[in-house]
Amino acid sequence: MTRQNILITGASAGLGAEMARQFAALGRTLVLAARRTDRLAEVRQQLLRANPGITVLVKALDVTDHDAVFRVFAEAKAELGTLDRVVVNAGLGKGQPLGTGYFHANKQTAETNFVAALAQCEAAMTAFRAQDAGHLVVVSSMSAMRGLPRTMSTYAASKAGIAALAEGVRADTLRTPIKVTTLFPGYIRSEMNARARKTPLLVDTEPGVRAMVRAMEREVATACVPAWPWTVVGYAMRFLPLRVVAKIA
Secondary structure, eight states: OOOOEEEEESTTSHHHHHHHHHHHHTTOEEEEEESOHHHHHHHHHHHHHHSTTOOEEEEEOOTTOHHHHHHHHHHHHHHHSOOOEEEEOOOOOOOOOTTSSOHHHHHHHHIIIIIHHHHHHHHHHHHHHHHTOEEEEEEOOGGGGSOOOGGGHHHHHHHHHHHHHHHHHHHHTTTSSEEEEEEEEOSBOOSTTTTSOOOTTOBOHHHHHHHHHHHHHHTOSEEEESHHHHHHHHHHHHHSOHHHHHHHO
């Protein structure tokens, strides 16, 4: 099944913008949502220059404004007729070890990566249930496989939470025309990890997102992306002793 009308949050840069480029090359109709409307406008112009004839809508959206999430999703559905795929991609990566005086940063990450993602899933499922069809894609993280130490603790917990939420929605929509995919990206170059320490497992944005798009197009239930080496790494993370995971995280 071709999911023609695709809404992507966090689409002004990084993985979201690259998803837009790759879906545009497939001729899809796009709704790009993010806070930075100037960046969205630049992405839109790039897409239209490279792919004349496609439709690209841009929507200003701060996903932590939950009323705005519902409004923007409803507007997009009204303008296009249907929302065929929604990619819950917007996220935040900052955080500090608990108990070190940075509750505000951890709270912001938790609210963005879980509560705001919940709002996006709720708004998407409202549209999908009304039209009895749709594909919900949730971008989690390989960090969701285990609890992680230091600056990753809240981020990992929030990504594990949204993965569990997506699985719950999948269980609720089994044997229906509504499909749910959870992506667990490994280290893919983006704005979020631009300052991260060097790692031999880091892949460039374009091939990393290509793996994500392939998994979305197959509409698999879950996928570690890129599959190599992250499927193996994910298995190891789940079963290695915590003291080992804590050292390598």
